[in-house]
């Protein structure tokens with residue numbers, strides 16, 4: 001049974017390797033696209049991620065001073081922020097619009113006195129449209145600070161303490177609050193790694209699609225009767241298809257990982273974590289593509305449907321652009337794809353996480369695999385007949 | 387009588403409302419070639435599929451060398467060499483790779499596999515092209531490879547489903563010759579065809595199948611005896627062949643009449659005395675005669691006699 005499956009798998013793999021278009025789709029296209037994308041699209045985060053900001057302090061009061069010195073200062077020391085000297089509000093906003101700055105803080109006149117009087121006050125953050133992540137980071141820092149101030153104001157009002165004093169103390173102690181945001185930023189992959197991973201997982205679905213679908217092929221080609229007539233259990237035919245798909249998927253991903261690291265400098269993170277993510281993803285891709293194949297009547301139909309699903313999942317899953325840059329709803333929907341979990345897992349590894357840091361993404365991907373492999377398994381028998 | 391290799395009985399298979407095979411059974415002995423002769427749609431492939439264990443019968447049983455064959459048995463299947471009607475080869479693999487793959491699936495390995503692959507390549511005349519992909523072969527070469535795969539594991543029962551359909555005359559002759567020599571080696575052969583000449587030439591016994599049933603079975607001589615002391619007359623017809631056939635059928639000397647494309651076929655008691663009356667009857671319906679052929683009854687005549695239909699629809 002196992003022997004028969006391995007024989008069939010070896011035959012299928014041989015046929016795949018012989019098929020130039022399979023090599024194109026499985027290796028050349030993803031690597032080539034990752035390289036091109038990473039050349040034409042600048043980094044949106046990662047290793048040397050720096051948010052270039054300026055502070056237009058029209059207030060010049062105690063609280064605004066605290067924001068600049070106590071909050072932004074340490075981030076600048078850590079290298080996350082690069083604070084430029086600000087000119088006038090209009091000049092600075094102009095720089096942001098041109099892309100000379102990623103974002104700017106405008107602290108309006110009267111900010112400090114409003115805060116100390118217990119009135120609502122805001123720091124305005126304006127970002128460059130092409131630097132969305134940078135803007136988000138800048139805004140998050142400001143939001144944490146104003147949140148702290150509001151909390152202090154409320155506490156003071158409730159306890160009858162001096163609003164001004166508490167707010168001032170809060171402002172000056174506010175610094176550590178945004179550390180988690182800073183961490184989130186470094187989970188964003190650099191462009192080369194992002195596109196290498198995105199294209200690899202995107203094309204993986206095409207690479208494994210032939211597996212169960214080739215049962216349709218065997219029927220059209222007329223070789224199915226011969227397989228059925230051989231002294232092997234019919235289930236071993238399905239086994240062979242699955243093994244071939246898995247093998248080709250794993251090989252393609254392994255080659256892509258190594259090649260993108262060596263040739264275009266992708267940084268995938270802990271090898272064991274990457275291996276586990278890949279293994280789970282290949283299973284999920286196999287399962288999803290197999291379910292579609294069991295619904296189709298002809299190889300063409302199967303291939304068309306598989307293409308549509310692979311493209312839609314790939315887009316939704318954020319393999320062409322980071323979903324974090326899109327609307328929040330998209331980020332939520334994207335979690336319905338194994339792709340998003342794969343990218344998320346790599347983000348964890350990129351941030352320095354070990355193999356255990358990908359436990360949740362891997363579990364999510366395996367859930368996709370379990371459900372789809374189960375459904376395909378129930379349906380596949382009808383394909384193993386004349 | 388030598389030992390029977392194949393025994394099947396009571397085979398039934400329906401597709402929806404259509405009963406494709408209806409209570410078919412026969413046996414084939416060692417060294418014997420058995421022909422299933424019948425027109426397209428008669429149920430030959432369906433019967434064979436059940437015998438080869440690739441289609442579940444609704445009823446009936448199949449035994450090869452005494453061992454039951456079902457869709458899930460593996461033991462008995464090892465004794466069967468099955469050559470499907472449609473080409474069943476991988477076009478992107480070479481002849482040698484195709485043979486090796488199916489050989490391994492049948493449990494061959496190592497030097498035994500090498501030896502058999504070399505031997506079969508020799509038999510099917512593909513030694514020189516063994517390393518080329520099958521998609522580059524001519525139609526005849528692909529057919530030969532298709533048959534070769536069925537021979538690879540030295541089966542006890544070789545099943546050939548219309549192996550000469552769509553084959554040029556030269557390749558066809560080569561195929562027939564190799565089947566003849568195979569049965570000489572003690573192989574039991576099950577051969578389906580809708581070509582009467584092939585059945586007559588190759589088969590020790592023939593089962594005439596139509597509409598899913600075996601209408602008659604026996605050696606050629608026995609089957610022809612069913613038609614009696616009669617002649618077969620074939621007339622080339624200009625005009626409406628059906629009308630001519632109907633007119634001829636009304637004569638008492640004419641036992642069977644069927645219309646083909648530009649001809650009619652008749653089974654006639656004593657052709658010499660009946661012909662003038664037939665010419666007259668055909669002339670009366672405004673059809674002309676442009677050829678006459680009188681032969682001894684053959685299996686085609688037997689088929690016509692049994693079913694009232696011509697064997698071939700082309």
Ligand SMILES: Nc1ncnc2c1ncn2[C@@H]1O[C@H](COP(=O)(O)OP(=O)(O)O)[C@@H](O)[C@H]1O
Pocket residue numbers: 401404406424425426427428429430431432433
């Ligand atoms: N898979 C199938 N589904 C429905 N009908 C079928 C199927 N296979 C064969 N048939 C029908 O069964 C009858 C016998 O077919 P087949 O055994 O292929 O005949 P033959 O091989 O003698 O030409 C035909 O009427 C054919 O249309």
Ligand SMILES: [Mg+2]
Pocket residue numbers: 430431432471547548
């Ligand atoms: Mg047939």
